[in-house]
Amino acid sequence: MATSVSSRALAPVAVAGNLFAFALDVLRGLFRRPFQLREFIQQAWFIASVTIIPTALVAIPFGAVIALQVGGLIKQFGAQSFTGSASVLAVVQQAAPIGTALLIAGAGGSAIAADLGARKIREELDAMMVLGIDPIQRLVVPRVLACMLVAFFLNGMVSVVGVTGGYVFNVILQDGTPGAYLASFTALAQLPDLWIGLIKALVFGLIAAIVACYKGMNAKGGPKGVGDAVNESVVITFLLLFVANFVLSMIYLQVIPPKGG
Amino acid sequence: MGVEIKVDDLSKSFGKQLIWGDVTLTVPAGEICVMLGPSGTGKSVFLKTLIGLLKPDKGSILIEGTDIASCSERELYEIRKLFGVLFQDGAMFGSMNLYDNVAFPLREHTRKSESEVREIVMEKMDLVGLLGAEDKLPGEISGGMRKRAGLARALVLDPEIVLFDEPDSGLDPVRTAFLNQLIVDLNAQIDATFLIVTHDINTARTVPDNIGLLYHRHLAMFGPREQLLSSEEPVVRQFLNAQKVGPIGMSEEKDATDLAAEEGQELPPLPPIPLQLDPSNGVPRRSQRPAGEWCRDNGVTPPPGSFESSNAGLAPGA
Numbered sequence: 001m002a003t004s005v006s007s008r009a010l011a012p013v014a015v016a017g018n019l020f021a022f023a024l025d026v027l028r029g030l031f032r033r034p035f036q037l038r039e040f041i042q043q044a045w046f047i048a049s050v051t052i053i054p055t056a057l058v059a060i061p062f063g064a065v066i067a068l069q070v071g072g073l074i075k076q077f078g079a080q081s082f083t084g085s086a087s088v089l090a091v092v093q094q095a096a097p098i099g100t101a102l103l104i105a106g107a108g109g110s111a112i113a114a115d116l117g118a119r120k121i122r123e124e125l126d127a128m129m130v131l132g133i134d135p136i137q138r139l140v141v142p143r144v145l146a147c148m149l150v151a152f153f154l155n156g157m158v159s160v161v162g163v164t165g166g167y168v169f170n171v172i173l174q175d176g177t178p179g180a181y182l183a184s185f186t187a188l189a190q191l192p193d194l195w196i197g198l199i200k201a202l203v204f205g206l207i208a209a210i211v212a213c214y215k216g217m218n219a220k221g222g223p224k225g226v227g228d229a230v231n232e233s234v235v236i237t238f239l240l241l242f243v244a245n246f247v248l249s250m251i252y253l254q255v256i257p258p259k260g261g
Numbered sequence: 262m263g264v265e266i267k268v269d270d271l272s273k274s275f276g277k278q279l280i281w282g283d284v285t286l287t288v289p290a291g292e293i294c295v296m297l298g299p300s301g302t303g304k305s306v307f308l309k310t311l312i313g314l315l316k317p318d319k320g321s322i323l324i325e326g327t328d329i330a331s332c333s334e335r336e337l338y339e340i341r342k343l344f345g346v347l348f349q350d351g352a353m354f355g356s357m358n359l360y361d362n363v364a365f366p367l368r369e370h371t372r373k374s375e376s377e378v379r380e381i382v383m384e385k386m387d388l389v390g391l392l393g394a395e396d397k398l399p400g401e402i403s404g405g406m407r408k409r410a411g412l413a414r415a416l417v418l419d420p421e422i423v424l425f426d427e428p429d430s431g432l433d434p435v436r437t438a439f440l441n442q443l444i445v446d447l448n449a450q451i452d453a454t455f456l457i458v459t460h461d462i463n464t465a466r467t468v469p470d471n472i473g474l475l476y477h478r479h480l481a482m483f484g485p486r487e488q489l490l491s492s493e494e495p496v497v498r499q500f501l502n503a504q505k506v507g508p509i510g511m512s513e514e515k516d517a518t519d520l521a522a523e524e525g526q527e528l529p530p531l532p533p534i535p536l537q538l539d540p541s542n543g544v545p546r547r548s549q550r551p552a553g554e555w556c557r558d559n560g561v562t563p564p565p566g567s568f569e570s571s572n573a574g575l576a577p578g579a
Contacts, residue, residue, distance in 0.1 A: 118355070119354075119355070122350065122352060122355065123348045123349070123350065123352040124352050124353070124354055124355065126309070126314055126348065126352065127346070127348055127352035127353075127354075127411075127414075128354075129314060129338075129341070130312050130314070130341055130344060130346045131341070131365065131366045131369065131370075131414075131418075132338050132339075132341045132342045132366075132369070132370060133338075133369055134338065
């Protein structure tokens with residue numbers, strides 16, 4: 001009885017350990033030749049095609065909400081001239097990478113987990129290993145790199161679309177002055193804000209892809225197992241992303257002094 | 262020429278549940294072996310352990326001096342090039358058509374030109390009777406065709422060992438008969454070591470040179486076909502003759518009361534041993550032994566009517 005309780009309590013630790021071991025295997029696979037260029041391009045194209053439009057559609061209201069919220073608050077302090085700056089900071093540093101990650105995980109990651117899960121239960125992965133081909137090198141590494149690449153570019157797109165959305169809402173709904181919005185960009189925001197946004201996007205793409213591949217490759221128990229794997233991969237990715245975002249933001253705020261502070 | 266597989270004292274459990282333990286056997290080079298067992302006795306697990314997809318808890322599997330159970334990942338990928346494996350559902354890659362599926366191992370492991378690849382692929386497709394279906398996707402064909410395509414892919418690298426995971430599950434009796442003939446012909450042609458996991462007793466009675474029986478978490482018996490078919494050992498006898506009387510029950514083992522009730526019940530006589538399936542050109546395979554040789558050598562009287570026809574003692578309809 002005691003052992004079954006302890007083994008149940010330790011199960012999540014084992015999953016975390018296996019996930020980490022899997023990530024190390026992927027890291028090792030990154031440097032193994034031949035690199036699967038064809039698979040990489042196909043996957044990058046596929047992930048981009050399922051994420052671009054939803055991401056753009058999410059980015060507009062995301063930018064707008066931040067503009068409205070920050071604009072409303074900042075008005076009470078009488079600092080309307082900083083609205084642009086504040087929303088740029090929020091969008092570039094936080095909203096863009098998080099929005100990107102949610103869509104990479106929700107659209108790209110779930111597709112990867114479903115694809116690999118289906119291959120797993122049809123024994124395709126076993127067949128591949130038996131044919132002397134390592135599925136981590138052949139299937140996982142290209143997907144992880146593709147996810148990171150697409151996340152990197154999507155992050156740029158979300159930044160642009162989000163800031164534009166914020167601008168439109170600020171100018172039209174909150175009677176902000178276009179000149180002040182644009183001019184204040186550099187008042188608080190600085191170049192490293194852009195870097196941290198891009199680094200976050202890369203890290204989130206990495207986490208989303210690794211979790212999706214891990215869950216997909218460990219699917220078991222028939223078609224229902226694939227559904228469970230997809231579901232778990234999305235939930236675990238979201239949890240990890242918010243933790244990773246918190247850690248990265250904290251480090252960033254410690255290391256880079258805020259401008260004008 | 263085929264490679265010997267030497268399994269020594271192999272055990273495997275999932276968590277606390279022992280699947281099978283102390284399995285010791287040698288699959289002789291170039292011969293056809295069948296591994297039998299009631300459903301759920303870990304036959305597929307055994308197969309997956311042999312190719313290193315699952316790690317055993319203890320024991321060794323020696324192939325050409327390499328121990329599959331303890332070798333490094335790199336050695337494992339090397340040694341697997343000796344294997345061809347036919348998975349239960351063929352395990353074709355769903356995103357590729359049959360041609361690309363069969364060509365896949367060639368493109369990955371050899372530097373052959375596309376025209377050479379084409380030649381080999383077409384030869385194997387012809388062998389399994391799938392010429393003309395190269396452009397079909399695995400989702401568009403029947404289960405039997407997927408199996409045959411899987412066989413073509415397994416054979417494309419000229420393996421020394423071919424493993425079959427239930428080649429006859431989900432096939433009709435006619436296709437099963439054709440597939441069995443194909444297996445025998447292939448063995449005659451390429452002389453590789455064949456190991457077939459199945460629970461189809463008609464296949465087990467006519468195809469192999471050797472039979473093994475997994476039961477109740479251990480290897481009940483492993484030996485020449487005639488030894489098992491003429492055996493009086495209760496488990497072997499019950500399974501190979503598909504009888505209800507014996508130690509095997511609906512749920513793995515029968516309980517004591519059921520067994521007590523059977524006591525004194527007259528066992529039906531052993532059915533005659535059928536002739537082994539010959540290759541279709543009539544020339545005996547290199548590893549094939551003359552009918553009745555084992556029985557004569559070991560002083561065992563085969564059941565009356567043995568070695569007279571090729572379907573003696575088989576279930577009706579086969």
